[in-house]
Amino acid sequence: MFEEWLSRCRQSRQLVLVIVAIALLLDNMLLTVVVPIMPEFLYDIQHPDHPLSVTIPPAPTNELPVPHGDMSGPTGNETQWKENEATLKKERHDDLVHETVAVGIMFASKAVVQLMVNPIVGPLTHRIGYSIPMFAGFFIMFISTLIFAFGRSYSVLFLARALQGVGSSCSSVSGMGMLAERYPDDQERGNAMGIALGGLALGVLIGPPFGGFMYEYVGKTAPFLILSALALGDGMLQLLLLQPGVVKTEGDPPSLKSLVMDPYIIIAAGAITFANTGISMLEPSLPIWMMDTMGAGRLKQGVTFLPASISYLIGTNLFGPLGHRMGRWLAAMIGLVVIGICLMIIPTARALNDLIVPNAGLGFAIGMVDSSMMPELGYLVDIRHSAVYGSVYAIGDVAFCLGFAIGPALSGTLVNTIGFEWMLFGIAIINFMYAPLLYILRSPPTKEEKKSLVTGEKSSVRYISYQSENDDE
Known part of the structure; x- marks a missing residue:
């Protein structure tokens, strides 16, 4: 009886969706729980006589x-x-501004490592399937969380953050590929990915206030130990339901090179990058800017991203199905414009309450872009290449990671050189300039149309050549 029930569970698409959503939830909780902890913890390490x-x-x-x-x-x-x-x-003030660079580099290390690993994980899923990389992602995240819990130096914490990038690559690429495979219908896929990104949003939502509260009242180790216990539970669930093993993908997978050379895929991926660059710049710099200009404590730093996380959760779930109806290109275009407007409003804040509306708008707009462009990548592969998804979601994850690598890595330097306000104005202008490009995704040509176009061009060349020969005669 139990075996029959377990067999039915293993065939359920909904349970696969739950597992992927949980994996993204925990990964992004670890991603953001450090936001209110690390700036103050690292400052106190370097200034033991004058802690913040x-x-x-x-x-x-x-x-x-x-x-x-x-x-x-x-x-x-x-x-x-x-x-x-x-x-x-x-x-x-000078120490805090200087520390923005170190914190930004630490935050960026995860995304940089993830960028390097993604091109390996994507093609690997074509050979061994999605379940083994998914389980490997859990295991690596579990180790990274334990290192965060007991690390007491910048170098050890930097290692934990970088190691998380390897686990995130395995979980994100294999998770999204698994959903694209289990949900072949374009509309159902959009809905499923919206729910999975809701798990990501929930992790971003819970992480900062959870980290700030636990660090304030319990200490640095506690939040990471709780996360490691939750990750262990997710690993047990994967072992029970996914049964990690080698499963070769049917069909001829598109090469990573052919996908990277596809301008429609690159435009969709670019939208994900620029949509997330602004929030990634804010992660290391906004808490420090709040400490400097508002005298904000740990709890205020932790809750400042709460409106963005709540609205991102709403945006991803709303525009999973809605993006398919109104046109994903249009949803993403509007999202980029709203992101730019919100980024320009944030530096005008003089109190925590002033950040609520722009942060909420920022999170909602990023949700519009992510929940529209992630299923769009799967759709573009379906109509222009072949229905094998590991590599295209490696590109999608690379796009996501580029935003979270560029933002933290540059934020400290930009704050030091041009200031917090002009840094956000700059990325806002880039979002405004990129938005019109999404019109190109309104009606991308299919594989057959590509072939017809190429065949027509070849025929034209042959005809011109034939005419030239006749004229010479």
Whole structure:
């Protein structure tokens, strides 16, 4: 009886969708749980005598703390205290701005590693199937989470973040490929991928406030231990239902080169990249900017991305089916324009409440782009190549990772050189400029139309050549 029930479960497309959604949920919880933890944790490692959690105390009338060291000894009058307080604040500001670079590089390392691994995982799924890479992704994520839990230096935490990139590549590419294979109908596929991206959105939603709350009241280790336990449960579920094993893909898979040379696939992938670059720039820089301009603590840093995450969850689930009806190209085009507008509004915020509307709009618009372009990649492969999906979703994941590699890697340097405001204005302008290109995806030619076009061109060449020969005679 149990074996029959288990057999039915293994054949269920809905349970496969649940497994993929859970894998994306946990991966993105780990991705974002570090956002409110790492900036302050790394600052405190480098400044053990002046941690961020300790504010500069007001001086008694006749007593003045020194800028460095003991904060209780008498050193002068109130005027000098104000000068020393200003010096301390200036030093802290400079340290925070400088730290943006280190935090940005750490955050970017995951995406950079994922970029390098994706071209390997995509073609590998054509040879061994999706279940083994999916399980490998769980195992690597489990190890990465444990390293985050017990790491106490920048280099060890950098290693954990980079290792997560390998696991994310395995989970994302194989998960999306598995869904595209199990849901061959274009509309059903869009709905399924919208739900799976909802799992991703939920991870982004839960991660920052969960990390901020646990770090504030329990400590750095606790959130990562909880995540490792959840990852272990996901691994057990995969073993039970997916039964990882070698399954060779039927049909002739398109080469990675032919997909990369397809301009329609590149335009769809580019939309994913630019849509996610803005939010990835904000991840390392916004918490530090809030500390500097608003004096925001851990909890405020943790909840600042909450509106974006909630609206991303709504956007992905709404535009999975809606994008198919209105035209995915149009949904993504509108999304890029809205992203640009929201990025330009964010630097005008002077309090946490001012960030709610632009962050919510940003998350909703990114959801529009992701939930439209991910199924569009599968559709383009169906009509222009062959229905084998590992490589095209490796390209889709590369596009996603490019945004999350470029953003954090450049944000620290850009904040130092042109400032937080102009950094966001720049990426907003890029989104505005890219949006019109999506009109090209309105009616992409099919494989047969491509062949007809090529055949027609060859016939024209032969006809012209024949005419030239006759004229010479």
